[in-house]
Amino acid sequence: MFALPDTNSTSSFLNNGAEVWGGFIAVVLILLLLDLFVLNRKDEVVSAKKSLLYAAFYMVLACAFGGWLWRSFGADDGVNYFTAYFIELSLSLDNLFVMSVILAYFNVPKEYQHRVLFWGIMGVLIMRGVMIGLGSVLIQSFDWVLFIFAGFLILTGVKMLFMKDNDEGMEESSLIRFFKKHLRYTDKIDGHKFFITSNHLVSGKPVTFATPLFMALICIEFMDVLFALDSVPAVFAITTEPFVIYTSNIFAILGLRSMYFAITAILERFKYMKYALSIVLVFIGCKVF
Structure with a gap:
């Protein structure tokens, strides 16, 4: 019988939060800035070899961090961190294929794709923090919320197991239609710019377009939030320590996005991936009970 995660633990992370949380976020931001403005300041296609080297670096860094966690805060937090890290890796693997579909739909040239993916991690740092923080507060206040998370995981796993592949084109997506309707948008690509200024067709005045x-x-970013609805509750079934959950999530995302160019070419061959992921979700959900 698996033990229910302790929701009343008083971890050293919370007692000495400022320097631990601040130090981790500072290191991640430095790595991102180094990647964007030093290592990849020139817009070029990331080769599979370079992609794997980046991924290996982040995975070694994640393991080194886990070793420090184990040594500094004990075996329980160390084991939970590595378990959460590998769960996030496995559940987020399919996200890479969705990202490739989105980038292809908007005709983003390959030399700019790395920049889009890594600027996206800035948003992930915030959104995952918000989701994990809210989940932690709910579980600390109401123990039964963990069972709701577990039920959601089992339901999602079963649904994924019997779900047919959706061949609906991106142009039919309500998300795409919403953004195109509410944002000034142009199909024009001007280098790696996210916004450009051009004269309005009617008024002739300068207008900023996305x-x-x-x-x-x-x-x-929006799809990452949706995918996190599966992975974050899954990790809460392992541990309720926010710092362990957050750091394992971020390191897994850094590693996966780094290997994007190496792995997207073969993702379509993984015909049975969704079945494996559905079994993982159901197993983790049942673990709570």
Whole structure:
């Protein structure tokens, strides 16, 4: 019988929160800025070899962080971190295919795709933090919320198991229609710019338009939130420590987005991936009970 995660733990992370949380976020931001403005300041297609090297670096860094966590805060937090990390990796793998579909729909050139994906991580830092923070508060206040999360995971896993592949084109997506309706949008791509200024066709005055790069960015961010509705509750079934959940999530996302160019070409061959992921979700949901 699996033990229910302790929702009343008083972890050292919360007692010494400022320097631990601040240090982690600062390191991630430095890595992102280094990636965007130093290593990839020139717009070029990321090769599969370079993609795998980046992914290997982030995975080694994630494991080193997990080792520090284990040594500093104990085996329980260490084991939970690595478990959460690998769960997030497995559940988020399919996200890469969705990202490739979005980027292809907006005709984002390959030399700009890395920039879109990594600027997106800035949004992930915020949105995952909000979701994990709210989930943690709910579970700390109401223990039974964890069982709702578990039921949601089981339901999602079963639904995924019997769900047929959706061949609906991106142009039919309500999300795409909404953004195109409410944003000034142009099909024109001007380098790696997310916005461009052009004269309005009627008034002739300068107007700022969102480029396909920005449209792809916000669609990817929105889809990440939807995918997180599966992965975040799954990790809460392992541990309720916010710092462990957050850091494992961020490291997994950094690693996956780094290997995007190496793995998207073969994702379509993984015909049975959704069945494996559905079993993982059901298993984790049942673990709580």
